Amino acid sequence: MSAAAEFVQVEKTYKSGPFARSGVVAVKGVSLTVPTGSVFGLLGPNRAGKTTLVKLLLALARPTAGTVTRLGRPARDRATLARVGYMHENHAFPRYLSAREVLHFYGGLAGVPGDKLKARAAELLERVGLTDRGQEPITRFSKGMVQRLGLAQALMNDPDLLILDEPTEGLDLNGRQLLRDVVGAHKKVGKTVILVSHVLPEVQELCDQLAVVVAGSVVHRGSMADLLADRKPLEHALTGLYQKGAAG
Amino acid sequence: MTLPDVLRTVRWMVRDTLRQSIATKLFWVMLAVTVTATLFCLSVRVYGDDAPARLDYEVPAVLPEEEVLRIGMEQMKKDGELPATAPVKGTPEFDQLWERAWEKGSAKAKADGVRVMSGRVSFGFGAASAPMGRNRTDSVRYVQLLLAGFVGDTIGVLLALLWTAGFLPTFLEPQSATVLLAKPAPRWAILLGKYLGVVLFVAFQAGAFVGLTWLALGLSTGVWNAEYWLAVPLLVINFAVFYSVSTFLAVWTRSTVASAFGVLLFWALCWAVNYTHHRLIAFPPPGLADGSSLFLDIGYWILPKPLDLGGIFYDAMRAEGFVGQVPELKGVQDQGKFFPWLSVLADGLFAIATLGFAAYEFEQTDY
Numbered sequence: 001m002s003a004a005a006e007f008v009q010v011e012k013t014y015k016s017g018p019f020a021r022s023g024v025v026a027v028k029g030v031s032l033t034v035p036t037g038s039v040f041g042l043l044g045p046n047r048a049g050k051t052t053l054v055k056l057l058l059a060l061a062r063p064t065a066g067t068v069t070r071l072g073r074p075a076r077d078r079a080t081l082a083r084v085g086y087m088h089e090n091h092a093f094p095r096y097l098s099a100r101e102v103l104h105f106y107g108g109l110a111g112v113p114g115d116k117l118k119a120r121a122a123e124l125l126e127r128v129g130l131t132d133r134g135q136e137p138i139t140r141f142s143k144g145m146v147q148r149l150g151l152a153q154a155l156m157n158d159p160d161l162l163i164l165d166e167p168t169e170g171l172d173l174n175g176r177q178l179l180r181d182v183v184g185a186h187k188k189v190g191k192t193v194i195l196v197s198h199v200l201p202e203v204q205e206l207c208d209q210l211a212v213v214v215a216g217s218v219v220h221r222g223s224m225a226d227l228l229a230d231r232k233p234l235e236h237a238l239t240g241l242y243q244k245g246a247a248g
Numbered sequence: 249m250t251l252p253d254v255l256r257t258v259r260w261m262v263r264d265t266l267r268q269s270i271a272t273k274l275f276w277v278m279l280a281v282t283v284t285a286t287l288f289c290l291s292v293r294v295y296g297d298d299a300p301a302r303l304d305y306e307v308p309a310v311l312p313e314e315e316v317l318r319i320g321m322e323q324m325k326k327d328g329e330l331p332a333t334a335p336v337k338g339t340p341e342f343d344q345l346w347e348r349a350w351e352k353g354s355a356k357a358k359a360d361g362v363r364v365m366s367g368r369v370s371f372g373f374g375a376a377s378a379p380m381g382r383n384r385t386d387s388v389r390y391v392q393l394l395l396a397g398f399v400g401d402t403i404g405v406l407l408a409l410l411w412t413a414g415f416l417p418t419f420l421e422p423q424s425a426t427v428l429l430a431k432p433a434p435r436w437a438i439l440l441g442k443y444l445g446v447v448l449f450v451a452f453q454a455g456a457f458v459g460l461t462w463l464a465l466g467l468s469t470g471v472w473n474a475e476y477w478l479a480v481p482l483l484v485i486n487f488a489v490f491y492s493v494s495t496f497l498a499v500w501t502r503s504t505v506a507s508a509f510g511v512l513l514f515w516a517l518c519w520a521v522n523y524t525h526h527r528l529i530a531f532p533p534p535g536l537a538d539g540s541s542l543f544l545d546i547g548y549w550i551l552p553k554p555l556d557l558g559g560i561f562y563d564a565m566r567a568e569g570f571v572g573q574v575p576e577l578k579g580v581q582d583q584g585k586f587f588p589w590l591s592v593l594a595d596g597l598f599a600i601a602t603l604g605f606a607a608y609e610f611e612q613t614d615y
Contacts, residue, residue: 014614058430061614078249081432092423094264096271108260109431109438111253153427 214245261441320353530579
């Protein structure tokens with residue numbers, strides 16, 4: 001099976017200043033493969049390095065060492081980003097835009113042709129339940145509505161690789177069901193989803209593969225079935241891995 | 249990434265910036281300044297001769313306004329047109345008397361072969377007036393020079409730099425930028441689009457300012473100076489050059505305060521270097537070391553030259569007939585050492601290089 005994303009011996013150190021010799025080590029020697037067509041969970045405690053891995057994959061940050069590959073091409077090759085959708089938990093959309101304008105703007109920059117933007121935006125607004133709020137400025141939106149809009153913008157280019165960073169933050173029950181439907185639909189057509197989340201029931205329900213990151217290192221990788229093999233609840237299994245990772 | 253992709257990215261960013269400018273009310277604040285200036289221009293009236301077919305500034309016989317009025321009064325006295333009691337200043341009777349005296353004085357002076365070229369301009373629909381320039385056209389040119397050279401090129405550009413300094417740092421905050429930067433559009437094209445959006449916004453405002461004040465002055469005075477339109481490209485060039493510095497500071501620091509005050513300080517530095525360079529050429533102090541002169545020459549050619557842009561506009565407006573040039577700039581011009589188009593070209597290269605540094609810094613930045 002080909003890889004939708006691949007990390008080989010990746011390290012990332014954030015320098016604390018332009019002339020600083022040392023810095024904060026966010027990722028240490030991570031090697032990881034995200035198979036195409038999988039729903040891949042990226043789990044770990046706060047400040048474990050999960051979001052840094054996502055940023056490296058999206059070329060938002062450059063690795064200090066190692067190689068990152070996205071959809072078969074080096075991550076620095078931006079062309080493949082046209083096949084990627086990204087939703088971020090606390091993204092601040094331009095407050096002067098309406099929901100429809102947000103979708104047109106981000107869709108346009110993602111490479112969606114101008115003649116298809118309108119129809120695609122209308123379709124996605126309906127899918128995330130914001131059709132009747134499409135013309136409203138997003139300053140009037142609740143956090144949950146902004147999250148739904150964030151999901152819609154990530155889907156504008158019908159991505160082959162969908163990256164969801166804490167997507168359930170602020171979503172109500174309907175919103176969470178919507179997210180499950182979106183991930184399920186993606187998986188059904190053989191596309192890849194990377195899910196970074198703390199909400200364990202969703203991870204357990206949706207993901208078939210996962211990696212657990214603690215203190216910048218991967219302490220477990222494999223299928224969800226492997227992790228739950230000894231019939232412990234996911235929370236217990238993860239707690240054990242977190243403690244092991246922190247100690248190591 | 250192909251050229252159409254880059255153009256599409258730039259177009260989206262330009263459109264986004266224009267929306268941002270309208271949403272931040274800056275668009276309307278700047279338009280309100282233009283409307284105020286337009287109303288002021290509508291209130292302007294000029295009196296005096298029409299412009300001669302060819303400006304002839306060598307003619308020294310310019311009869312001062314007071315002398316024209318004195319001659320007029322004498323002529324009215326001879327003709328028995330003077331009222332028994334002098335009208336109070338500010339009354340319609342006083343204005344009528346003033347206009348009649350001006351008319352008679354001008355006619356007499358011309359009949360005697362003296363060229364009367366002085367004009368008079370009133371503001372606020374006649375609320376205040378002052379002698380100005382040498383004729384009607386020059387009086388209007390003077391008002392336009394003040395509007396474009398002082399209100400637009402100095403106050404306007406500095407305020408525009410201050411007001412737009414927050415556009416990029418807000419946009420570059422990680423919370424706003426990460427999703428955008430995860431799109432295939434190259435970072436440099438995103439930055440260029442944002443820069444061009446702000447410059448286009450200012451170009452629109454400069455066009456509205458110059459266009460509306462030109463129209464208002466034309467309607468109120470009957471004088472239509474096409475040269476005034478040159479203020480639009482000069483204002484835009486001046487802003488664009490300094491906004492490239494603001495862009496670099498925004499990318500480097502992501503701070504509105506650093507971006508705003510940094511660019512204002514930089515403008516002051518450039519003005520000082522530009523002025524000092526010309527002063528040392530026009531009035532060289534004794535014993536000036538070659539090294540100092542060379543150092544200043546290098547600084548002059550590398551840094552933007554706001555004083556030079558003002559000088560170019562001054563020349564375009566043929567302002568030498570009614571207001572003095574900055575002596576240092578005039579000294580350089582008299583020595584044949586002023587190269588306006590090279591100066592503009594050097595400014596353009598500076599802006600391109602600064603944007604290049606900003607783009608490089610942006611490419612290297614981790615989000």
